[in-house]
Amino acid sequence: MAFASFVGRVLFASLFILSAYQEFNEYGVDGGPAAKALKPKFDVFAYRVHSQLGFQLPEIDIKFLIAGAIALKGIGGALFILGSSFGALLLLLHQLIATPIHYDFYNYDSEDKEFTQLFIKFTQNMALFGALLFFIGMKNSIPRRQPKKATKTKTY
Numbered sequence: 001m002a003f004a005s006f007v008g009r010v011l012f013a014s015l016f017i018l019s020a021y022q023e024f025n026e027y028g029v030d031g032g033p034a035a036k037a038l039k040p041k042f043d044v045f046a047y048r049v050h051s052q053l054g055f056q057l058p059e060i061d062i063k064f065l066i067a068g069a070i071a072l073k074g075i076g077g078a079l080f081i082l083g084s085s086f087g088a089l090l091l092l093l094h095q096l097i098a099t100p101i102h103y104d105f106y107n108y109d110s111e112d113k114e115f116t117q118l119f120i121k122f123t124q125n126m127a128l129f130g131a132l133l134f135f136i137g138m139k140n141s142i143p144r145r146q147p148k149k150a151t152k153t154k155t156y
Contacts, residue, residue: 006081012131013077016091020073023066031063038062038101045101069098085139092132099125 026032039062046057072094079087103122108115 009081013080016073017077020070023070031066034066035062041101041104044104044107069094085136088132088136095125095129
């Protein structure tokens, strides 16, 4: 049973680790293609946050956001494979920040082709988010083994 759990964690974390590896290889001085794709989406997200909530997001260089995402996915994935709840929390943080920005279906009309594609990817990422929450919940619900106390022999 422990082996199956390990294999499941490896397969799940490989999504994040391989993605981080690819982004790391393409990073370059400007953040690579991920930064070019993320910049307009982040700008629209920042505008929407400001217009809806009245909160101004600070100016952030996109290449630092990409570097942070690479770090969260790489470190979180490696720790998750080892069964760490902290690794799952890092992956949760990545999903919580990146998913609404990458898959901005809310910026399209529901009749548009892009809306459907982005909404499907958004819901898939929310399923990953739920799986991480489930992992953390199960990890915390299993009682930890207590060391057995040595029984004292009774003397009469």
